[in-house]
Amino acid sequence: MATTDRDILAVTGNEAVAEAMCQIDPDVVCAYPITPQTEVVQLYAQMVADGRVASEFVTVESEHSAMSAVIGSAAGGARTMTATSSQGFALMWEVLFVAASYRLPVVMTTVNRALSGPINIHCDHSDTMGGRDTGWVQLYGENHQEAYDNCIQSVRIAEAMDVRLPTMHMYDGYVISGAIGPLQMLTKDEVQQFIGPYRSTNPMLDTKNPVTVGPFDGLHGWYFEHKVAQNRAMDRALDVIQDVADEYADISGRQYGLLDPYRLDDAEIAIVVVGSTAGTTRMTVDKLRARGVKAGMVRVRAFRPFPHEAYAEALQHVKVVGVMDRADSFGAQGGPVFLETRAALYDCDPRPQVLPFIYGLGGRDIFPDNIEQAFAELEAVAKSKKRASSERRYLNLRAD
Amino acid sequence: MTVEKKAGAKKPAPLKKPGARKGAAKKPKWDISDVDTWGPDRHELGATIIEAGNSVYNETGGWRSEVPVIDVEKCDGCMLCYFYCPDASVLVENGKAVGFDLAHCKGCGICAKECPTDAIVMNVDEKE
Numbered sequence: 001m002a003t004t005d006r007d008i009l010a011v012t013g014n015e016a017v018a019e020a021m022c023q024i025d026p027d028v029v030c031a032y033p034i035t036p037q038t039e040v041v042q043l044y045a046q047m048v049a050d051g052r053v054a055s056e057f058v059t060v061e062s063e064h065s066a067m068s069a070v071i072g073s074a075a076g077g078a079r080t081m082t083a084t085s086s087q088g089f090a091l092m093w094e095v096l097f098v099a100a101s102y103r104l105p106v107v108m109t110t111v112n113r114a115l116s117g118p119i120n121i122h123c124d125h126s127d128t129m130g131g132r133d134t135g136w137v138q139l140y141g142e143n144h145q146e147a148y149d150n151c152i153q154s155v156r157i158a159e160a161m162d163v164r165l166p167t168m169h170m171y172d173g174y175v176i177s178g179a180i181g182p183l184q185m186l187t188k189d190e191v192q193q194f195i196g197p198y199r200s201t202n203p204m205l206d207t208k209n210p211v212t213v214g215p216f217d218g219l220h221g222w223y224f225e226h227k228v229a230q231n232r233a234m235d236r237a238l239d240v241i242q243d244v245a246d247e248y249a250d251i252s253g254r255q256y257g258l259l260d261p262y263r264l265d266d267a268e269i270a271i272v273v274v275g276s277t278a279g280t281t282r283m284t285v286d287k288l289r290a291r292g293v294k295a296g297m298v299r300v301r302a303f304r305p306f307p308h309e310a311y312a313e314a315l316q317h318v319k320v321v322g323v324m325d326r327a328d329s330f331g332a333q334g335g336p337v338f339l340e341t342r343a344a345l346y347d348c349d350p351r352p353q354v355l356p357f358i359y360g361l362g363g364r365d366i367f368p369d370n371i372e373q374a375f376a377e378l379e380a381v382a383k384s385k386k387r388a389s390s391e392r393r394y395l396n397l398r399a400d
Numbered sequence: 401m402t403v404e405k406k407a408g409a410k411k412p413a414p415l416k417k418p419g420a421r422k423g424a425a426k427k428p429k430w431d432i433s434d435v436d437t438w439g440p441d442r443h444e445l446g447a448t449i450i451e452a453g454n455s456v457y458n459e460t461g462g463w464r465s466e467v468p469v470i471d472v473e474k475c476d477g478c479m480l481c482y483f484y485c486p487d488a489s490v491l492v493e494n495g496k497a498v499g500f501d502l503a504h505c506k507g508c509g510i511c512a513k514e515c516p517t518d519a520i521v522m523n524v525d526e527k528e
Contacts, residue, residue, distance in 0.1 A: 202450055
């Protein structure tokens with residue numbers, strides 16, 4: 001049933017996610033505050049104190065401890081959540097792999113922010129892009145509404161028996177986390193019905209069936225097999241993400257997918273972009289379309305697993321694709337999204353040209369003019385008979 | 401159950417089959433006897449071991465180069481060997497050590513080192 005008659009609230013992105021967590025009401029939340037995520041765990045701690053949720057809230061001394069406590073809780077058999085950002089995410093790093101390899105369906109909110117140094121607290125995707133090989137499912141949201149929606153859907157994705165992988169969902173620091181935007185909420189009953197009761201796998205607290213979690217695998221060595229099993233689960237997550245999105249559409253009226261295409265059907269040039277910049281890009285696409293330019297866009301939603309076949313299908317007819325990365329992979333051919341997109345399109349015949357753009361590092365503003373400039377370059381390359389250089393293009397970088 | 405009567409006995413007892421130990425399950429609930437052939441989908445999620453106490457099925461006796469031998473006459477029942485043994489391989493009857501679970505004894509010699517009455521000695525393990 002569509003829910004267009006619901007109230008539209010004005011909230012920050014962090015408030016939207018804290019409310020989503022409140023409606024999920026997980027058994028345990030272990031978290032440490034870090035800008036710009038602080039508001040999420042602060043609000044949640046207040047909800048616990050006010051008795052709005054039944055969660056056990058575990059305050060810890062660092063993010064390394066937060067993720068470790070999360071793992072203990074999830075292995076014990078509890079539905080467990082946490083939230084982080086930037087340096088905190090980096091401090092969790094080694095334990096993120098453990099959560100994934102133990103196949104614990106933890107859900108984590110990560111508010112995207114730059115990594116030091118120089119010290120910078122603004123929006124940037126370097127933190128979670130750096131965690132793309134930790135084995136977590138990664139969903140990037142665009143706005144306040146999607147931050148809320150992705151938080152709820154992440155529970156179902158992580159806990160799906162075909163997946164059983166920790167899932168992180170992201171949204172842009174400050175641009176979404178701290179700015180006020182519109183939100184339509186479900187009721188707590190609807191959310192509870194959607195996520196269902198938690199089903200744990202071999203919980204440590206089932207004392208009638210004692211288990212050993214996290215044993216050493218060095219003597220006989222099944223590490224290789226376990227890694228392949230993780231990757232198979234990641235592959236299966238593609239279908240699960242879409243199924244969960246479809247089911248969520250039934251109760252919310254909002255349809256999500258693995259990726260979010262915009263005016264692509266007859267597009268000759270297109271931009272691939274992650275997060276809140278998609279809004280500005282969509283507006284720019286409309287402006288160019290009004291001028292007769294066949295521009296389109298894809299917004300990245302699932303980055304792990306990366307739905308490469310869906311990208312090939314969506315973009316194969318496009319002449320030139322520009323990929324905008326808000327993180328760089330130093331020494332590589334381009335940013336992480338560029339590398340994935342280019343690899344996804346390699347098997348297309350004819351093969352679109354794919355060009356890397358870097359923007360917004362450390363919260364550098366991205367204006368409609370910058371995106372228009374990127375489209376202008378794509379248009380020039382589309383008209384040219386020569387293949388363009390695949391060097392990085394920088395948007396809104398101060399020139400030497 | 402084999403009891404080594406004489407210190408310095410040449411032949412250690414044959415490896416005991418898993419499950420022969422008192423209290424151990426007769427048959428594993430979780431059969432991992434062919435685990436060497438398991439592909440990615442056969443394993444438990446996250447490498448969890450789903451049966452308690454199943455290390456009894458992992459026979460570590462084959463690692464042994466020395467074998468403990470007990471002179472039961474000298475044993476005063478202090479139980480130090482029993483508590484120190486890292487593999488719970490000291491067999492006890494009526495409050496006295498009477499022999500070793502050689503399917504699991506790794507031959508570390510801690511029992512002989514700790515024995516205050518020198519009832520346990522370590523001999524070269526002559527496996528065929």
